[in-house]
Every structure is written in C-alpha cells, then in structure tokens.
Amino acid sequence: MSVAGAWRTRRQRYALVGEICPDCHRHIFPPRDVCPHCSQPAGPLHTLSGRGEVYSFTRMHHAPKGFEQQRPYAVALVKLDEGPMVTAQLTDVDLQEIHIGMRVEMVTRKLKEEGEEGQILYGYKFRPLMATGD
Amino acid sequence: MRGVSIVGIGQIPVGEHWDQSIRHLAYGAVSAAMQDANIDRADALYVGNMLSGILLGQEHLATLIADFCGLRGIEAAKVEAACASGAAALRMGYLAVASGLHDVVLVAGVEKMTDTPSGSTTAALATAADAEYESAHGVTFVGLNALIMQRYMYEYDVPMEAFAGFSINAHRNGAHNPYAMFQRPIDLETYRNAPMVAEPINMMDSSPICDGAAAVVLVPTDRAREFVTGHHRGPVRILASASATDMLAIHDRRDPLFLEAAHLSSQKAYLQAGVGPEEIDFFELHDAFTIMSALSLEATGFARRGEGWRMATEEEIGIRGRLPITTMGGLKSRGHPVGATGVYQVVEAVLQLTGQAGENQVPDARIGMTQNIGGSGATIITHILAT
Numbered sequence: 101m102s103v104a105g106a107w108r109t110r111r112q113r114y115a116l117v118g119e120i121c122p123d124c125h126r127h128i129f130p131p132r133d134v135c136p137h138c139s140q141p142a143g144p145l146h147t148l149s150g151r152g153e154v155y156s157f158t159r160m161h162h163a164p165k166g167f168e169q170q171r172p173y174a175v176a177l178v179k180l181d182e183g184p185m186v187t188a189q190l191t192d193v194d195l196q197e198i199h200i201g202m203r204v205e206m207v208t209r210k211l212k213e214e215g216e217e218g219q220i221l222y223g224y225k226f227r228p229l230m231a232t233g234d
Numbered sequence: 235m236r237g238v239s240i241v242g243i244g245q246i247p248v249g250e251h252w253d254q255s256i257r258h259l260a261y262g263a264v265s266a267a268m269q270d271a272n273i274d275r276a277d278a279l280y281v282g283n284m285l286s287g288i289l290l291g292q293e294h295l296a297t298l299i300a301d302f303c304g305l306r307g308i309e310a311a312k313v314e315a316a317c318a319s320g321a322a323a324l325r326m327g328y329l330a331v332a333s334g335l336h337d338v339v340l341v342a343g344v345e346k347m348t349d350t351p352s353g354s355t356t357a358a359l360a361t362a363a364d365a366e367y368e369s370a371h372g373v374t375f376v377g378l379n380a381l382i383m384q385r386y387m388y389e390y391d392v393p394m395e396a397f398a399g400f401s402i403n404a405h406r407n408g409a410h411n412p413y414a415m416f417q418r419p420i421d422l423e424t425y426r427n428a429p430m431v432a433e434p435i436n437m438m439d440s441s442p443i444c445d446g447a448a449a450v451v452l453v454p455t456d457r458a459r460e461f462v463t464g465h466h467r468g469p470v471r472i473l474a475s476a477s478a479t480d481m482l483a484i485h486d487r488r489d490p491l492f493l494e495a496a497h498l499s500s501q502k503a504y505l506q507a508g509v510g511p512e513e514i515d516f517f518e519l520h521d522a523f524t525i526m527s528a529l530s531l532e533a534t535g536f537a538r539r540g541e542g543w544r545m546a547t548e549e550e551i552g553i554r555g556r557l558p559i560t561t562m563g564g565l566k567s568r569g570h571p572v573g574a575t576g577v578y579q580v581v582e583a584v585l586q587l588t589g590q591a592g593e594n595q596v597p598d599a600r601i602g603m604t605q606n607i608g609g610s611g612a613t614i615i616t617h618i619l620a621t
Contacts, residue, residue: 130367156490158433162356163356163374173372176381212372
C-alpha cells in the first residue's frame, strides 16, 4: 500500500471507523460515498465495537510477497455484531482451535513490513474474545 | 444489432513457456486464428489480459501485439477484468461486430505468469481483490476461495472429498487435449494426498500458474460463410453475450455462497439466446477452484443451492454425462493463464460444436455455454454458442 493510501485509511485500520446510513440505518464498513444497501448517500462516521464472530476462516500455507514471515497464519471473514463483515487475520490463537462461530474482538497489530526502505503497516486483526471486559 | 459468428480459432499449448515472451505467445494464437479464418487483415484487435503491467512491466499490450503480429495501423486495445479479461475482450469484439462498426475483429487472450517468482505472481493475482480491505490482510486469491469453501462445507455439511470429482473429471478430459498443461488423469488418491494451499483448498482443488494464449475471429453471421474453409463443419454463432458484477470484496456480498453475478449474467444470456439451462449440451465453467464449479452450477440453474457438489460424478459431468463440463480439461487441467482463459473456453466450445473435439467430443453438441469469472466472483461473463 502507498504511504498516502495507508494514511487515508488509518482510521479504518486502527479503529474500525465506519458509517451509519441515515436512510436505512444500517452500519457500513469501510465508509463509502453511497450506501451499498439502499444506494442513498452514506452517512455520518461511526466507530464499530470491534466484536463479532468468525463466519469463515482459512489457514494460509502459501503466502503472498511480504507475508512469508508470518506463515502459517489464519485469515477469517469476521461478521461484526453491528452487521458488516470484514476480512482480517486471526491472532493470539491456536490455529487448530479456530472454528466457525468463534467469538472474536479486534486488536491492533503489525500487518506487514514493506522492507528496509518501506513502511510498516499496522491495522486490525482479531483474537478470541477475552472473558473479562464485558 | 447484427448476429455475430466465430469463423476462426487459434490456441497454443498451455504451460511454462520460459523460451517465449508474451508477444510470442500472442502471435502463436493470433496467427493460428487468422489462418483458420483465412484472413490477413482485421478491423480491430481486442486483447484480454490481466497481469502484463504488474508482472512484466508491459502495458500498451494490444498495440505491442498488433505491431508484432504484422497488423500495423489496426485499432487495438487491452481489456482488463481480472480473470474474466478474456471473456471481456470477446464481449468487446462481439459488441463491435454486432453494432455494425466492424466487420472482422480479432479477439485474443494472453497471459505470461511464469517469468516472476511464484510469490510475486500470487501477490499480483490478489490485485483482483480489494487492495485496501482484502489483500492488505495477507489473503491470497486461493485464500479468498478457501473462505468461501470452508463456509460452504459448514453450511451444507459437505465432506471435503465431495469436490474431488470436479478435478478428476477435468484431468480425465485434459488427458486427451494436446493443448492442456496436465495431460494425465488423476484419481481420488491423488486428490487425498495433495498438499494444502489454503485450507480447505489443496493443490488438486486449484488451477495452476501458467502461460497461454488463445484467439478467435469474429464476423457478422450473414457473412460467416465467406470465411469458413473446408476443415470446418460450419461457423459458430454467438447466441448470447452477457456480463454482470457483484460487490468486489467477498465480505460485502449479500450471500458469499451465491454467485449473484453468475446468476445475473446467465439469466441475461438465456433470455438473449432464447434457451434455458435444459437446452445447454455442455458447459465450460470457470473451475479455478473446485468450489467455483459447485457455485457456478448452482447460480446458473443446473443445481439447487447447496447441491452443486453432488454433480461431481462422471454420470453428471463426464463427456457422456447429463451436463458435460470442462470438456477439454477446464482451468484445472488445461490450465488457467488468467487473461487467456475466457478465450480458451470459447475456442474449446467451438471445437465441440464443430465436431473437432476428438476423444472428448460431446455427442450431438449443438448448444454450448462458457462462463468466465473475474476475481472471487465479482465479474462474471456468460456466452452461449451454437452451430
């Protein structure tokens, strides 16, 4: 990702800042100009809770360039409690214990290092929901 | 609108062509198609390609190919729609002839994927997904399909080996296709022993990284007979050409287990052609991964939701089955040079419809359907062809 691109999307990656559609009242992530549900102009920013459950997952044995060091790692589709689904890595978890329906919460982690000269990209991953803090 | 027919086809063997550059690959297919149609000139050349810029540092590709093929002065442009680039280029050619603007159009699909290390090629393929919200998280293209397959198996209680039949069928057919990358059959044991790529997708669920090129020549149907030479049984008409999209990212789809764009484009195609799924004699579907075969069959009206995997048997999808699919090996065995795949599918459909499919000839093949998928299902282009 370009430096400008990483800067533009920082609020999404660091804090799951999305929107609520003023017309259909559904949560949207990431923010868009047009609501994907009702096609009306999308609404004010809203920070998602970061909690949800695993809708699906995969354990990656082959990694794309820039992610080789992290292998093997798990990527999931996480269905957030407010409705939107996100694609993200799972972390702080035994890869064999991941299952569909597992409750998870967002944490901030290093996503990718782009080499000596490049930036270090941080963003959301999800870990099993801690018992405390509810 | 005029009717559009295919009067020439060309293809090169799919494989790892380290001795040939992308221009040579394209020339092989374009020259064969021109020879087949007995033409030395065309009004335009549309090239389907996904990765020439990112992998080869070569854009302006169609002009380079026109130049290299001796077509100086011709209109030329590259068409890109990820893995559906080939069918997108075909549709561009179809529109150009149907509209009456052009009479003779060349359509080529070409991809060169083996000049770069596999990690770079894998990362390049992932550009079909949302760069900021999918690929940035380290998910590959295989990974995205694995997310769909895992959920499918969970929701419909499907065992993993249920998908093996799609690969076995593809390889059984590819074994008799001289242009296929893997010309050998596999069995259930091969599938069971295949290493994992992104669970639950193993190597035998996946199509390979490879090089290839295919081309066709399009003309108005009312002029098709002028171009058809002795070795053809006849020209092949394009009865329908339809394209549709879905949300780019899987996580934004209404239902990640339903290929809405396949449903929309196939319904448009059925309507345009005036046929239904029951009249399709064979179906060249986009088996980049076995899960895509199941989902394609469901979304295009051949299987109920959650039951596409039940068709993975020889009785259903074999050459003499109820609905033969991937009749020349499909993406799995013929290979998946991404931007070329959509044109290979059509070349193979023409072979079937003109009785040139050899050992793999589908008996009495009169109407064939091809379907090319871009990304994890976000662009899906359907063509229906007939003699």
